[in-house]
Each structure stands twice: as C-alpha cells, then as structure tokens.
Amino acid sequence: MGFFSRLFQPRPDGQPVADDWTSLPDSQASELVVMGDEAAKLLAEFDIDTAIASHERWVPWLSQVLQGARDEQLRPEIIRDDSCSELGQWLHGNGRIALGHFPAYDMLLRRHRYFHQQAAMMVLHAEAGESQLAEQAFKGCQHASRQVVLLLKELKRGLGGRSARSRTPASPVGSR
Template sequence: MGFFSRLFQPRADGQPVTDDWTSLPDSQASELVLMDEEAVRLMAEFDIDSAIASHERWLPWLSQALQGVHDERLRPEVVRDDSCSELGQWLHGNGRIALGHFPAFDMLMRRNRYFHQQAAMMLLHAEAGEMQLAEQAFKGCQHASRQVLLLLKELKRGLAASRRRPATLNRA
C-alpha cells in the first residue's frame, strides 16, 4: 500500500481535509481509484506528462536567477501566485472540479502554493543580495517541487491503473 495512494481517497464524512499531515487518513485503498469514465475524461482534459515537464523546468530557471541571470518574467509578485503556471491554473480550475474531493488534492495544492511562495522569497532575497537566505529558500523550492512531482506521478499511475481495470472492479 503506497504512501501517496492512501491519500487519494475522499473523506467519508464529506468534511474538508485538515491541515495536519502528521497522520494518514484511515483507508485500505491501495491506489487512486476513479471510475473508468472519470479517468478517461481527466486524462483527456489534462496532460499530466506535460504538467510534470512544465513543473520540472522551474528549478533550473530559478537556479539561473540564483546565479544572477536576470529574467524579466521571474518577478516575485507574479511567481508568488500559484496560479501563474499551467499546473496552478489547472489545479484552481478543472483539477479542483475533478479531484477536489480527494485529500491528496489539497496536499498537492498546498505543496504547489508553498513552492511558489518559496520561489518568490528566493527571488526577493536574491534581488536584495541576501544570497544565504536566497539559497535557503531555493532549497525549500527543491523540496516542495519533489513533493509536487511525486503527487503528480502518483496521480498519473492511479489514473492509468483505473483505465486498465474493468468498470465493474472500479465500483467496489
């Protein structure tokens, strides 16, 4: 039973997920389970591989800024907004509609938001010449980015497994 796959189960009581991630939800689920129709629709409207590739480009881009390469598009006030990226736009729109009821979706939202906050802080510190603080914020970006990528890859794996299963097994 995988760590992330256990998180992709909706709460039975319909209540929002707490901010406390020190314990896992009670669930015997072995993976993200969506109905076949839902998996097909979600895969059609969102290219997870593209989102992963797009998110992976952020760290080298931020690293260049940390090394002093100026890019006008990397403004702290823009980067801080977690909906400024393709992934963020999907998470705030169709992603929330399709997957917002899964506890791990909120975790993915929070990790993406934290990534953008750390990136903005890194840029602010770098602009101010506070390189030690900028490097510390960049490490926060790296950590959050790895978590975002793990969650996206787990989502992809679960969706692919859902598509391979007969519909009658998904309804169990």
C-alpha cells in the same frame, strides 16, 4: 501500499479533508483509481506528463537566477501567485472539481503553493544580494518541487498511467 497511495483515498462522507496532516488515512485505504469515463474526461482536459515537465523546468530556471542571471519574467509578485503556472490554473479550476474530494489534492495544492512562495522569496533575496537567504529559499523550492512531482506521478499512476495530449509551454510561467 505506498505513502502517497494512502493519501488519495477520499473521505467516505465526501467532506473536505481537514488541514491537519498529523494523521494518515487508515491502513485499509486504497490508492486513487479513477475509472472509465471519469478518467478519460480528466485526461482529456489535463496532460499530467506535460504538467510534470512544465513544473520541472522551474528549478533550473530559478537556479540561473540564483547564479546571478536576470529574467524579467521572474517577478516575485507574479511568481508568488500559485495560479500563474499552467498547473496552478488547473489546480484552482478543473482540478479542484475533478479531484478536490481526495485528501492528496489538498496536499498537492499546498505543496504547489509553498513552492511558489519559496520561489518568490528566492528571487527577492537574490535581487537584494542576500545570497545565503536566496540559497535557503531555493532549497525549499527544490524540496517542494520534488513533492509536487511525486504527487502528480501518483495521480498518473492512479489514472492507469495514461496521458493525454502533448503540449509544451515555452516557459514555466503560464499566461497571466
């Protein structure tokens, strides 16, 4: 059983998971499996493949800024808000309702928030001409992005590998 699979085990008492990630669920934990109507409802309102593709567009976009490109959509005060993207909007809304009782939901939310914090710092440092600090923040973005994608793929696997509708937003930053 994989590392992420064990993290998608809900607490038996339904209480939120502690912020302390020093211990993992017991070795008898099963992977996240959402069945029947619950899975269909989740997939009808959220397309995991689109979320992954949209999130993966951030890193090349940020890389261009790191290399000196200027993009007016990439304003640090907007980027820092992890609900500025389509994924963030879902995580803070219907995603919390659907998956908030799973320990990995909190991990996904925190990794997504960290990604946005690092992206905002990277843009600030790049705009200030602090290339070394910008590069360091960019590496944090890359790492957090990989973790977000892995958690989304694990969620998809737990839903039976299905995906819903196909939408492709024009840019990583969602509606504001």
